[in-house]
Amino acid sequence: MSSGHSETINVTLKVWRQEGPNENGGFEVHQQTISTDASFLEMLDQLNEQLNEVGTEPLAFESDCREGICGTCGVMINGRAHGPQTATATCQLHMREFHDGDEIVVEPFRAAGFPVIRDLAVDRSPLDRIIESGGYISVNTGAASDANLTPVPKAAADMAFDAAACIGCGACVAACPNSAAQLFTSAKIGHLGLLPQGQAERWSRTENMVETMEEFFGSCTNHGECSAACPKEISLDFIAFMNRDYVKAKIKNRALAGQH
Amino acid sequence: MNEMNASMPETPTTAGPTLDGRVPDGDIATKWENHKFSMKLVNPNNKRKFEVIVVGTGLAGASAAASLGELGYRVKAFTYHDSPRRAHSIAAQGGINGAKNYTNDGDSVHRLFYDTVKGGDYRSREANVHRLAEVSVNIIDQATAQGVPFARDYGGLLDNRSFGGAQVSRTFYARGQTGQQLLVGAYSALMRQVGAGSVELHTRSEMLKVVVKDGRACGIIVRDLLSGEVTSHSAHAVVLATGGYGNVYFLSTNAMMCNVTAAWRAHREGAFFANPCFTQIHPTCIPVSDDFQSKLTLMSESLRNDGRIWVPEGFDDNRSAAEIPEAERDYYLERKYPAFGNLVPRDVASRNAKTVCDESRGVGPLKNGVYLDFAAAIARDGAEAISAKYGNLFDMYQRITGENPYEQPMRIYPAIHYTMGGLWVDYNLMTTIPSLYAIGEANFSDHGANRLGASALMQGLADGYFVLPYTIGDNLADMLGQQAVPTDDPVFTNAVADVQNEQQRWLSINGTHSVDYYHRELGRIVWDYIGMARSKVGLEKALSEIPTLREEFQTNVRVLGSAKTLNQSLEKAGRVADFFELAELMARDALEREESAGGHFREEHQTDDGEAQRDDENFSHVAAWEWNGVGTAQTRHREELTFENVALSQRSYK
Numbered sequence: 028m029s030s031g032h033s034e035t036i037n038v039t040l041k042v043w044r045q046e047g048p049n050e051n052g053g054f055e056v057h058q059q060t061i062s063t064d065a066s067f068l069e070m071l072d073q074l075n076e077q078l079n080e081v082g083t084e085p086l087a088f089e090s091d092c093r094e095g096i097c098g099t100c101g102v103m104i105n106g107r108a109h110g111p112q113t114a115t116a117t118c119q120l121h122m123r124e125f126h127d128g129d130e131i132v133v134e135p136f137r138a139a140g141f142p143v144i145r146d147l148a149v150d151r152s153p154l155d156r157i158i159e160s161g162g163y164i165s166v167n168t169g170a171a172s173d174a175n176l177t178p179v180p181k182a183a184a185d186m187a188f189d190a191a192a193c194i195g196c197g198a199c200v201a202a203c204p205n206s207a208a209q210l211f212t213s214a215k216i217g218h219l220g221l222l223p224q225g226q227a228e229r230w231s232r233t234e235n236m237v238e239t240m241e242e243f244f245g246s247c248t249n250h251g252e253c254s255a256a257c258p259k260e261i262s263l264d265f266i267a268f269m270n271r272d273y274v275k276a277k278i279k280n281r282a283l284a285g286q287h
Numbered sequence: 288m289n290e291m292n293a294s295m296p297e298t299p300t301t302a303g304p305t306l307d308g309r310v311p312d313g314d315i316a317t318k319w320e321n322h323k324f325s326m327k328l329v330n331p332n333n334k335r336k337f338e339v340i341v342v343g344t345g346l347a348g349a350s351a352a353a354s355l356g357e358l359g360y361r362v363k364a365f366t367y368h369d370s371p372r373r374a375h376s377i378a379a380q381g382g383i384n385g386a387k388n389y390t391n392d393g394d395s396v397h398r399l400f401y402d403t404v405k406g407g408d409y410r411s412r413e414a415n416v417h418r419l420a421e422v423s424v425n426i427i428d429q430a431t432a433q434g435v436p437f438a439r440d441y442g443g444l445l446d447n448r449s450f451g452g453a454q455v456s457r458t459f460y461a462r463g464q465t466g467q468q469l470l471v472g473a474y475s476a477l478m479r480q481v482g483a484g485s486v487e488l489h490t491r492s493e494m495l496k497v498v499v500k501d502g503r504a505c506g507i508i509v510r511d512l513l514s515g516e517v518t519s520h521s522a523h524a525v526v527l528a529t530g531g532y533g534n535v536y537f538l539s540t541n542a543m544m545c546n547v548t549a550a551w552r553a554h555r556e557g558a559f560f561a562n563p564c565f566t567q568i569h570p571t572c573i574p575v576s577d578d579f580q581s582k583l584t585l586m587s588e589s590l591r592n593d594g595r596i597w598v599p600e601g602f603d604d605n606r607s608a609a610e611i612p613e614a615e616r617d618y619y620l621e622r623k624y625p626a627f628g629n630l631v632p633r634d635v636a637s638r639n640a641k642t643v644c645d646e647s648r649g650v651g652p653l654k655n656g657v658y659l660d661f662a663a664a665i666a667r668d669g670a671e672a673i674s675a676k677y678g679n680l681f682d683m684y685q686r687i688t689g690e691n692p693y694e695q696p697m698r699i700y701p702a703i704h705y706t707m708g709g710l711w712v713d714y715n716l717m718t719t720i721p722s723l724y725a726i727g728e729a730n731f732s733d734h735g736a737n738r739l740g741a742s743a744l745m746q747g748l749a750d751g752y753f754v755l756p757y758t759i760g761d762n763l764a765d766m767l768g769q770q771a772v773p774t775d776d777p778v779f780t781n782a783v784a785d786v787q788n789e790q791q792r793w794l795s796i797n798g799t800h801s802v803d804y805y806h807r808e809l810g811r812i813v814w815d816y817i818g819m820a821r822s823k824v825g826l827e828k829a830l831s832e833i834p835t836l837r838e839e840f841q842t843n844v845r846v847l848g849s850a851k852t853l854n855q856s857l858e859k860a861g862r863v864a865d866f867f868e869l870a871e872l873m874a875r876d877a878l879e880r881e882e883s884a885g886g887h888f889r890e891e892h893q894t895d896d897g898e899a900q901r902d903d904e905n906f907s908h909v910a911a912w913e914w915n916g917v918g919t920a921q922t923r924h925r926e927e928l929t930f931e932n933v934a935l936s937q938r939s940y941k
């Protein structure tokens with residue numbers, strides 16, 4: 028992109044409107060004239076100002092940090108979760124990625140596990156249910172020993188961090204043809220399972236989280252769309268890690284319970 | 288004079304009685320230990336009999352709710368987010384302080400205490416700050432045990448860096464995502480309690496009223512953001528962990544939804560609001576690029592280690608940076624502060640940027656920034672070395688601005704970033720309403736007039752994990768055997784009706800401008816007059832412009848749709864209404880504080896060198912404001928601050 032030169036472009040927006048979870052939805056078409064310096068969500072802000080002015084209810088869409096870290100934003104842009112730019116959440120996308128005359132189709136994340144709330148807002152709370160079922164290390168406040176008592180090899184710490192970078196946006200689920208949540212779940216299982224602190228509950232955690240995941244989401248058939256859409260580029264290797272641990276967990280949990 | 292102006296005091300504010308922070312006696316180093324011993328305890332079986340409401344599930348709220356649940360209290364936690372993991376705490380980049388002295392460079396609890404009191408420009412309560420420094424070490428242990436992946440060295444031990452001008456390395460960090468990792472840790476601890484049934488979690492639920500009966504907080508009123516249903520929740524104690532109010536400026540580095548509503552509504556029920564004018568500006572943010580800018584992005588302060596700050600020497604210079612010869616550039620920080628140069632503290636760097644832009648020497652298309660130039664560093668160390676240090680920041684900058692900072696200087700400008708003011712609390716973190724607590728950025732905090740880098744995460748988690756879970760028992764113990772007030776009590780049913788009426792009122796105005804329009808306009812006033820530099824004239828202007836704009840907002844805002852569905856404009860309307868009232872109080876507070884301290888710079892009170900000049904004789908106190916009803920000026924109370932362990936001194940960076 029040319030340095031420092033913003034231009035104004037005209038785009039045709041086809042946005043999904045849906046009044047509620049049980050209503051039928053459809054596309055609405057709006058023309059927008061916008062500076063290429065604006066972010067994609069600022070363009071939607073501008074649309075909402077215009078809608079409000081003419082007496083039409085603004086479009087519901089979610090965002091908070093607008094820095095790519097909270098995971099609140101997320102829509103399908105021209106069929107891609109979070110839009111065309113790799114490793115970029117919807118809120119970090121700028122209009123300089125588009126051209127004058129483009130048509131831009133904006134839809135909610137679509138997945139059986141994520142019912143539409145209104146317009147572009149969806150319910151991603153099943154992801155919290157997965158964490159609730161085991162995505163933690165059980166240590167009560169005050170029960171921790173000195174932080175440097177257990178050294179963690181730097182390589183393990185770094186790899187755990189790569190997994191822990193997940194922002195819980197759900198783009199992986201939206202991108203998956205089966206609406207599977209393997210990438211999200213494996214990111215947490217990988218994060219905790221790679222650290223010494225996470226070993227005591229490694230097997231029970233894996234079993235519980237995987238089974239809760241299966242209650243809400245589809246199954247993985249190795250398409251890899253999830254990782255391609257992920258704004259934090261979480262690696263498919265974590266899915267392999269989770270699958271291995273799940274098989275082992277089935278055996279080990281029985282063994283740990285004394286049932287050889 | 289219109290009716291809104293009636294809220295402006297005609298006479299100087301009445302000074303209320305002095306407030307007591309209820310700091311325990313004794314030596315600073317043993318106060319907290321002794322206090323823990325002398326507080327009343329609730330025995331494990333009795334904890335189940337107490338209900339505690341926690342509003343907010345950021346670092347402070349999630350850590351508190353999880354810890355209270357583990358102890359056996361019956362906890363209800365509320366957040367307007369769809370998940371606790373989304374709280375604004377997630378965005379903190381730099382790190383968290385802890386007086387571990389792992390680096391063996393002379394750090395100690397006392398040094399962290401000392402640095403924090405001094406950094407706060409001597410406007411914080413010594414005893415609280417000391418306690419904060421004491422528990423800082425436990426936070427690092429707790430977070431590590433939860434699996435927070437702090438940076439490690441090759442030996443596998445935790446790594447530290449120095450931050451915010453500290454002379455020791457005591458900052459723990461997780462790449463540039465320390466807030467995210469700490470919040471995910473606290474969130475997972477919270478979700479464990481949710482799974483265990485000790486915490487009932489209410490997401491997408493906004494608290495709109497604190498309910499008080501017989502002078503004691505007994506519950507809250509909440510609106511379900513999806514169905515619009517308004518419900519009552521009662522408890523023996525209510526904890527507000529609802530974050531800061533930086534978004535009163537409209538543009539800030541805070542997340543879009545951050546707001547003051549919970550704290551403000553508590554203020555309206557009788558909780559005193561302390562030091563609202565103490566707000567913090569961060570010098571290195573990306574400047575505003577256009578009228579529909581929605582928020583500002585922080586660029587790490589570490590950039591000032593290698594970047595040189597300059598503007599053109601001449602006024603209204605329209606040339607690009609490359610066209611301006613070296614001789615016509617003004618490296619104003621290096622010129623004015625030869626000893627510290629580009630590394631002067633946040634407030635000094637910020638005010639100087641404002642001065643040069645106000646002189647029409649700003650750069651960029653809107654002339655609203657200053658250059659932060661890496662050309663010299665790249666020539667000296669090579670682009671590769673610079674990329675290794677700052678690559679991710681350079682990428683972030685380019686993504687937002689479309690400009691390549693390896694080829695042309697960055698443009699930066701200060702932005703609002705943190706608020707030191709908040710609900711007044713005593714040593715036990717209780718507000719002036721018994722049984723109502725405030726923790727994290729929502730309280731007036733331990734940071735005095737200025738917060739040091741990496742200390743907000745520390746304070747939020749100190750309050751939530753290690754202070755409140757102890758101090759709350761002291762109050763609850765007295766209530767053993769009492770039932771929580773039933774939600775069919777008139778205090779609840781009346782409060783529900785108030786909230787429902789408020790929603791209907793917004794929908795019925797049907798004026799011409801959106802809520803955002805008024806928020807943006809309000810933000811301009813607050814930024815211009817209660818921003819980086821304040822003056823009597825400016826503050827009086829603010830006090831006349833804010834009520835006028837508020838009057839227009841109240842009668843001419845347009846909120847469409849219904850109260851029975853997700854309605855984001857309706858949510859914002861109530862929040863912006865509270866920002867209007869807060870803004871006015873900020874101006875009053877700034878006007879009455881006839882000194883400069885930390886983030887509060889009064890142009891009338893500066894040294895010959897342009898440094899902030901405190902007035903310790905007259906203003907070594909916390910100003911805590913009491914609500915007196917709509918249209919009546921708040922009463923200003925003071926809590927005197929005494930410094931027995933840290934000697935007061937004047938800053939100089941020449």
Ligand SMILES: Cc1cc2nc3c(=O)[nH]c(=O)nc-3n(C[C@H](O)[C@H](O)[C@H](O)COP(=O)(O)OP(=O)(O)OC[C@H]3O[C@@H](n4cnc5c(N)ncnc54)[C@H](O)[C@@H]3O)c2cc1C
Nearest residue numbers: 343344345346347376381382494530727728741742743744
């Ligand atoms: C860009 C940026 C970078 C930062 N970097 C650092 C750093 O490196 N180190 C550092 O120490 N500090 C940093 N800070 C400051 C620090 O992040 C915050 O001060 C701190 O995280 C605040 O935590 P909190 O728990 O008090 O509030 P928040 O995290 O803001 O949480 C508030 C919670 O309250 C809820 N809430 C609010 N109102 C209501 C209501 N009415 N009803 C229901 N729920 C409600 C929200 O949903 C949320 O859960 C940074 C701040 C910014 C803006």
Ligand code: SF4
Nearest residue numbers: 193194196197199257
């Ligand atoms: S794995 Fe990636 S796409 Fe999936 S929730 Fe996490 S950050 Fe989002």
Ligand code: FES
Nearest residue numbers: 091093098100118
């Ligand atoms: S709004 Fe936070 S990640 Fe996009």
